Amino acid sequence: MLYTILKLIARLFLPLYVREIRIQEPDRLKWDGPLLLACNHPNSFLDSVLLDTLFEKPIWSLARGDAFRNKWVARILHSLRILPVYRTSEGPENLHINYRTFESCLHLFREKGIVTIYSEAKCINEWRLRPLRKGTARLAIQTWSAGIPLRVLPVSINYSSYHRYGKNLIIQFGDVIESTDIPWNEPEGKRHQAFNEKLQRSLQAGVIQLDGKDQAGRKKIFQKKYTPWHYAWSAIPAAIGWLLHFPLYFPIRVLVAVTSRYNDHFDSIIAGLLLLLYPFYWAGLISLGFFQWGLYGALLGLAAPLTVRTLLIWLRQTD
Numbered sequence: 001m002l003y004t005i006l007k008l009i010a011r012l013f014l015p016l017y018v019r020e021i022r023i024q025e026p027d028r029l030k031w032d033g034p035l036l037l038a039c040n041h042p043n044s045f046l047d048s049v050l051l052d053t054l055f056e057k058p059i060w061s062l063a064r065g066d067a068f069r070n071k072w073v074a075r076i077l078h079s080l081r082i083l084p085v086y087r088t089s090e091g092p093e094n095l096h097i098n099y100r101t102f103e104s105c106l107h108l109f110r111e112k113g114i115v116t117i118y119s120e121a122k123c124i125n126e127w128r129l130r131p132l133r134k135g136t137a138r139l140a141i142q143t144w145s146a147g148i149p150l151r152v153l154p155v156s157i158n159y160s161s162y163h164r165y166g167k168n169l170i171i172q173f174g175d176v177i178e179s180t181d182i183p184w185n186e187p188e189g190k191r192h193q194a195f196n197e198k199l200q201r202s203l204q205a206g207v208i209q210l211d212g213k214d215q216a217g218r219k220k221i222f223q224k225k226y227t228p229w230h231y232a233w234s235a236i237p238a239a240i241g242w243l244l245h246f247p248l249y250f251p252i253r254v255l256v257a258v259t260s261r262y263n264d265h266f267d268s269i270i271a272g273l274l275l276l277l278y279p280f281y282w283a284g285l286i287s288l289g290f291f292q293w294g295l296y297g298a299l300l301g302l303a304a305p306l307t308v309r310t311l312l313i314w315l316r317q318t319d
Contacts, residue, residue, distance in 0.1 A: 002079045003058065006275075010053045013278050016308045017271055018140075019317065020224050021054070024307075026174040029055050034109035034148055038177075038199055039155040040129055040134045041118035044268035047157055048082075049168070049275070051116055058110055061116040062101065065094055065283065069071070085135060087121065102139055109148045115139075119199060125162040125264045127210035128219070129203050137195040142186075144179040152177040154199055156206025160222035161319045162267045165249065165314045168222040174202030218318040226313055233311050236309040240300075241307030248281045 023029070037059070041047055048061045058081060065086030068074040074084075083101045086094040105115050121133040136152070143150045154174030159167055177198055182191050210217045252273050260266045285304050289297030 003081050019166045019168050021169045028173050033112040033114045034150045035114045036152045037116040037155050037274045038119045040151050041120050041123045044123045046271050057114050059114045059141045109143055123264050129207040132196050137192040154202040156203050158208045167317045172206035223317050234313045235251035237307045237310040238314050241311040244304050
């Protein structure tokens with residue numbers, strides 16, 4: 001229930017945070033399972049929010065195990081369809097939990113479910129693909145060994161910015177990896193290596209490789225162009241949108257900046273808080289407008305999300 005509610009909220013309000021999403025072969029968003037989404041991981045849990053929002057079917061995700069240490073948090077995460085995966089650095093005594101997680105994934109695949117795994121195993125805000133870990137290969141090969149006709153879909157997620165409001169995204173799908181792509185007559189280590197080499201090539205083709213200081217390159221690739229007409233008609237509603245949403249956005253940004261110190265989770269935390277709080281803030285704008293100015297005030301509050309969309313025309317698009 002919680003997952004369904006939050007997915008609905010994200011679908012309604014994510015367009016207020018994301019300016020544009022360019023998707024290669026968007027028909028793949030309608031695929032059924034058994035399907036393993038093997039992704040790069042540039043932007044913390046916002047990556048999962050995006051995929052959950054875009055794919056039609058529910059998605060389970062694998063996340064770092066240390067987030068599950070508190071039992072109440074673990075219950076909430078499980079209700080959000082998130083399963084733990086522990087690394088050695090998070091305690092060797094927890095590695096046995098990975099076997100349970102993989103068994104849960106096999107059960108989901110037997111039920112034609114979809115699972116997301118982040119093949120780099122760590123989130124870093126950058127424009128390049130890092131070396132892949134073995135977890136994706138192990139899960140895929142274990143699933144095929146159980147006789148499940150799993151498809152592995154490489155997913156490359158690219159962001160125009162990690163610190164600015166209003167994202168432009170490019171999502172590219174690679175060639176599907178199936179059991180026939182694996183040399184089953186080779187030892188286990190060779191099978192894992194063959195899988196990772198194929199996945200690496202596929203993700204490498206979809207991940208935009210840029211130096212962190214290459215602002216001109218990011219602008220050339222990600223920038224959405226607007227005409228003078230766009231700027232002319234949007235100026236007033238954009239100014240209204242800035243005034244209406246300043247009390248929500250800037251305190252959140254300052255708080256997250258102070259607590260996170262602009263780490264690799266900064267952008268995702270802001271996005272998560274805005275998605276959770278905006279329905280209440282919007283309702284408050286409508287109520288305040290009605291009590292202050294009657295029907296016209298309520299209509300202004302009702303139109304607040306549209307003013308955000310016009311504001312995105314004016315905001316800088318890349319870091």
